[in-house]
Amino acid sequence: MGSIKSGLFISLDGVIEAPDTWHFDYFNDEMGAAVGALMEGDAMLLGRTTYEGFAEYWPTADPDDPFTQQMNGARKYVVSTTLTEATWENSTVVSGDVKAELTRLKQDAHLGVTGSAVLVKWLLEQGLLDELHLFVHPVVIGKGQKLFDDGAKVPLTLLSSTTFTTGVVHLVYGPA
Secondary structure, three states, X not given: OOEEEEEEEEEOOOEOOOHHHOOXXXXXXXXXXXXXXXXXXXXXXXXXXXXXXXXXXXXXXXXXXXXXXXXXXXXXXXXXXXOOOOOOOXXXXXXXXXXXXXXXXXXXXXXXXXXXXXXXXXXHHHOOOOEEEEEEEOOOOOOOOEOOOOOOOOOEEEEXXXXXXXXXXXXXXXXX
């Protein structure tokens, strides 16, 4: 049996938007190892917006960089109601009965969600997310998109917590 796991960088005030502007001050080898472990699945699961940003950047990134090779070579599933084709290598559009398709994929594969806040909220509400990894950064951003601003009540259970030397807390939640 496979799984769906999501990892998100989040500020103390719940902001997940534009982590590239606030998260790198807190990145270290501990966080790199935790994020790397999340990416060891069989495939990436992405929402359309995250997919489009990645598909614009990674195909033209340094081809000798191992992370670039990993991103480009990985199997990718993009969930979208508007995208009709996915041109980034090894990408497949998931549409139609998304819940049924992801349930089928999850039977045999370990899927990792990167970014894709709208998708993560939907996966939680549908009971499809097996683990939610929140990397809580010790910073208040003050404005920006929050992970949980509206939506259904979804009870979760804390599976583990780790505090990195930078003050980032890695919280792992699963279904209650």
